[in-house]
Amino acid sequence: MTEQAVGGGHLPPRTVEVPAVAAPGRRAPESRRADGAAARPAGPPPPATGFAGRRRELKELHADIARAGLDTLSGRKGARSRVLLIAGRPGSGRTALAEELLRGLADRYPDGVLRARLTGPDGAVTDTGRIARDLLAALGARVSPGSVEDELTEQLRRALARRRVLLFLDDAPGADEVAPLLPDAPDCLVVVVSRGPLTGIPDVRPCALGGLDGPAGVEILSRYAGPTRITVDPRTADSVAEECGGQPAALILAGAWLAARPTSSVADLLRALQAVPVPPDLAGGARPLFRAFHLAHQALSPAAARILRLTALAPAGLVDAQIASALAGCSVATAATALGDFAALGLLRPAPAGDGPPPGVRMPDGALYPAYTLPGCLDPQVRALLGEHERPAEIRLARARMLERTVRLLQSCRAMGEPADAPARQKAAALPRPMRFASGDAAAYWLRSRRGALLDAAAVAVADGELDTLDRRLMAVLTRSLLVHLGDEAAAPDLYALHGLVLRVAERRGLPRERAAALLNLADLDTRAGRTAQAATRYRGALEAARSVKDPVATGRALESLGDTYTELGDGQRAADWYGRALELRLARGETPDAARLYGRIGGAHSSVGRWEEALRHWRAAARTYRRLGDGAGQARATGEVARVHEGAGRPERALRICQEALDLARKAADGHLEAVLQLRIADTLDRLGDPAAAGLHRSVGEHLLGDHPD
Structure with missing residues (x-):
């Protein structure tokens, strides 16, 4: 293979x-x-792909699958997946044996093969939560942004419970990293590659490899x-x-x-x-x-040897001609030739191709070059040579060139998600040809295929701490690219990680504006995930940071978001207080449309706790502000809410009269949907007043209008 x-x-x-x-x-x-x-x-010329040796081990692994496990009782299936372990030192052919086994078993598992590597290219243990999140994404499952490891692994086990999947966990450090990922599904099979035993996991079938x-x-x-x-x-x-x-x-x-x-x-x-x-x-x-x-x-030339050593700096261990040329400061063509030579010499291996671009999608010239990975067994030796031959300043410069190239590629990628006449598209058209994308689909495919490496590039640069300016640019353009090409919901888990990195840099560098922005973005994602109390804490932190530099935009957003948070928590009084502070800021800045909206938010908060007079005062203020703005639909909505408050306060006759006024305003504003809603509300009020005939007429009109204006 x-x-x-x-x-x-x-x-x-x-x-x-x-x-x-x-x-x-x-x-x-x-x-x-x-x-x-x-x-x-x-x-x-080498012959076609083959597999040398290990026939006995392969036969034993197949036999282990057929044997009854310790959980099997009276011919019934056990409650957990069978785990096969292929143990051996790096370079012993353990991953190759596992892949050969998977090829022979794939037809038996209709839900496919899932792969994850539990150790990073630098030997560091990969975060289990990230592995679970990536596996869930491969299954097409929705992942809540900011979910902790236990939540993600539990969701993964649930997702695999009714599937028949081959799960391959490569380069596992030990049992502690493997156990959380094991599905409680007897129809799944788990193949683990590790250096040693998986002590603590029951009924593991080991296959130890020698030479x-x-x-x-x-x-x-x-x-x-x-x-x-x-x-x-x-x-x-x-x-x-x-x-x-x-x-x-x-x-x-x-x-x-x-x-x-x-x-x-x-x-x-x-x-x-x-x-x-x-x-x-x-x-x-x-x-x-x-x-x-x-x-x-x-045996390599000095230039080629340097390119090889610098591949150890590639994010996520994934290197292509663009990354190699940036690291080494050479042309893309030279880097592509060198990488192909390294692969022929056994020093690199071609990265898995994945699904490939959609039919008819043409990639940019630079992206046509294949990607490679540095084998895990060679990575420590390449890193040792890197430290021996390259000075720290040269390594930092290589990383800076790589980040700069990545930023430019991401700018081009993001631009392809904009309209054809957008300035960003015109700017991207001026980039060198290897950095241009032929279409939005090509840019989206490149982003998905490089997603893990791009996130790792940002994380490594943040951990390094010497390239924060470039890293901030990278995170900003990566955030925009993910939103443009993946959408808000699909990108949310990655955005949560990126905003966390931005926060780390902002706190390290003393950048309160960026700290406020990162906390606001993280809090918004926490709110979407249902972590309301955590969101409130972050909104307060953002408010403090924004006030320290007198940033009115971030301050207003934090104040209003705190009001939304307490509304979600059911604390209408505190919600009204935070909305009131936001209203004072909007009025001071002359932001009348936002003030009108906040009057309504305050009125709604007071209504939720039965403070009817305060609610009436603010809804009336909202209606007056919308009238001054010439917003007939807004005035109609606010007037309708005034009627709702009267009804909640036990004044249905007055509510009916004011709701009819709101209906007239909605008709003048030609807002068919609002008119339908108000007709139905009038019908409900008439029912309470004991006039079912009139209520029926209004309800019929409202339902007819709602059919014509569903939104």
Whole structure:
């Protein structure tokens, strides 16, 4: 499988060109391309995708699925999913074996395969809540923004309860990270890849991986380097496989090194591997991969080696030509060539392609380049070389270039969600061709496919703390892009995370305006999720920050939002108080339309607690303000609410008279829907007054109008 070119026994799927790197004591011949660049000789073409070795382990895993579990009683299914564990050190082929198993089982699970990696590219444990959220999104489930880990994992288990799904958890640190994600669904199967046992999870079926046997190791070498040199020197090939410890990752690197040197022999490869110095404190099991990786790295040109080292900085471990060119400060074409070469050498693996863009959607030139990931088994060694060869200032500059490139791509992406004549679209049209999107659909697909990496880019930059200006720009344009292309509801969980990052930067840098904005946005999302008390706390924090810099817009929004919050909590008196403070600010600033609306909010709050006279005073003030504004529909609505207050206070005759006045105003304003609502309200009042005949007439007219004006 393509994405398992390193770390497993899978083999390369297609013919690729690999860099010509001179073997020790030799010089590789060069030819010239039509554009004048040196053409790199390619090794023998690899055969079609295959899987080397591990047949016994694969058979045992299939047998474990068929065996009865500890929960099985009297032939009945257990209450939980079966868990298969593939354990081994990174580079042992554990992920490749898992993928081969999944391919053979996929047809038995009609609800599909879910995948999650529980360890990040830098070795850090991935947040379980984020994993659960991403899995729920893959299932098409709606996720409440800001949900905590326990809520998300419980929702995930409920979502899987009636499904037949294969769940693959790769690179699991241990049982504590796996257990919350296990579905209580006997029709699901969970496959876990980990370094060691999952102590504490019952009935786990482990499959421990060691090195490949000699024939399987030689097969990998043959697939990469071609069969001729392996066939003429089989004993040395066996020695190479032994030198590589039977580890698929090391064998692939060694085979690709030999493939890049058509004039080198297997004996040359063996000597080159043995010549790589190994730190004395390095564990014996880690030495084969160390030697194979450093052999491959040493053979790269200085420029290519630098690009490889900088790939460790790619967000979420996902690197494409745009990211690589920004990190290294080279052209996109140069970066694309280097990444393809690294993949041929086994140093990178192509990222999963996903569903691909919609039919007929043309991607920008830069996005046509494939994306790659740095294998987890190589990531620590690449990072070590990065720290050894690159100064901190150079690393910071590379990150800054990457963030700047990402911001420009996001600006182009967001622009494609705007109307064709919008200034943003015209500005995007002036960007270099590789950064332009052909359509809104192409931009939306790119955003979805890079979503995780974009969020990680923002999080890493915030944690670094040295690039806050660029990171603030990134978070701002990413927020707008998500809203434009995904919509408010679908983007809400990601927006919650982004606003949290903005808040962190604002507090660190002492930016009260941004702190107020972040708290307001987080509080709005908390309100939507039903966390009203938490929202109230954040609105107060936003109010304090806004007042500290005399920001009237944020202050007014915070005051009004606090009124809405207490309305939701059923505390009408406190709601009216906060609305009153917001009203004072609007009146002082001459914002009459907002003042009219707030008069109504205060009236409604007083009505909810039976303070009828206060409610009447404010609804009448609202009606007068709408009349001064020339807003007939607003005046009609406020007058209708005056009638409702009278009815609530036990004055139905007066309510009927005022409601008829509101009906006349609605007719003059040509607001058919409001007219229908008022007709129905008059009918209800007439019923209470004991006049069913008149009530029926008004109700008939109201229902007819409501049919013509449903909104």
